[in-house]
Amino acid sequence: MATLQEKLQELIPQWRAERSKILKEYGSKELSKATVAMAFGGMRGIKGMICDTSVVEPDKGLIIRGNPLLDVMDLWPEQTFCLLLTGTIFDLDDSVIKNFQTEMDRRSQLPQYVYDVLESMPHDSHPMCMLDTGILVMEKESTFRQAYTKGMQKADYWIPTLDDAMDILAKLPSLAAAVYRLRYNKGDYINWTPGLDWGANYANMLGLADSTGNFAKLMRLYLHFHCDHEGGNVSANTCHTVGSALSDPYYAVSAGLNGLAGPLHGLANQECLGWVLETIEKFGGAPTEEQIEKMAFETLRSGKVIPGYGHAVLRVTDPRFTGFNKFGKQYLADDPVFQTVDRVFNVVPKVLEKFSKERVAAGKNPIANFWPNVDAGSGALLYHYGLEEFEYYTVLFSVSRAMGMLSQLVWNRAVGTAITRPKSVSMEWITRNVK
Ligand code: NMX
């Protein structure tokens, strides 16, 4: 019976050797240029960090360890996490996956103090604030911090990091489900069911009726699709930066998720469904394409963004949107909210293109990408299965994205990435020094 730790034990010497070879061969070569506009523009396009778990190609989208997302659409989240970490797709009956599931069963119980803290928070706290607080308050469980305090070799840092990662992942579905049931007065908490997979367990603990099992299927897909998006996005980058100070994974993941809670990042999924439902309400039913166009222009002209559209890296329809759309067409083709999302997809890219031309004519930046991202369609699917509290949606995103953040953390500790410290300059420095 092999474990994830044993698999990593085999791989890490190879990663370290590769890192040394790359540094020897390419260490002094230029990776990227940085212009002043890039520095003001969120460092977009500056290549300044390494991430092996996944890459995002502008014209292809998410590629997990060499596998384009839609080619591996059917993976369960357990397989996703092991793939992110090791680069191998293990079958569901492989001992690595079985062991991982046993570990999830063993570690899934939340300490009582987490419930106590959640219950003492203001009842109108945002679910993301509750989730992040729940993770942070468990920091005292960190085996990384304990091992570091006792004294440990740098080469071993990844081992307690992996242990903390397993613990956080095992507890996240219970924590996230507890947030849902408490925040929305759904009654008693539902316990983790040993032997049930990670995604179905989370679906079950939310407590929504699922007689067909299709909600559990959606949850597995949802958790798989949101797992990672290379290293530079706000949440991954924040988690990496905090982790690079050797803050333990509880601190790092909680920090990363605080970034995911921003409306330009993961919170866009709650905003998207809100926008779609507002459009339906405004026009008294599923809107026509003309009505959607009118609403989209109104949104843009009032200075707001259209949530779920545009992306910092992607320049095509996000394959995650395509995959969710496929699921919708298979299981809920007649749902009016899903149909509206599909109609929005026919209209909004053309509206953004027109609006971008108006912006340029007015001397502003063009909109770089008119196409839907991951958040544009997922909410309609959740809504169909009765998960109607859309302020909660970013929590689902978080449970999944923790897999990417944690696997990046393990990888960085394994290869010994240094503490993050880019150089900043002042505006005055630019005027004096940039030629
Ligand atoms: N609606 C209106 N304006 C937009 C949109 C949009 N959907 N997308 C980009 N723009 C604007 C953007 O605000 C910026 O304006 P300004 O120069 O006045 O600040 C201009 O177009 C140029 O931005 P881009 O270079 O196209 O995009 P950038 O890389 O800066 O930002 C996003 C990427 C994703 C933040 C941006 O497209 C956006 O705000 N989209 C809506 C929010 C969203 O869906 N976020 C979720 C992203 C995925 N995720 O889950 O993390």
Ligand code: MLT
């Ligand atoms: C995403 O999942 O789309 C992101 O994390 C945002 C990004 O990649 O910039």
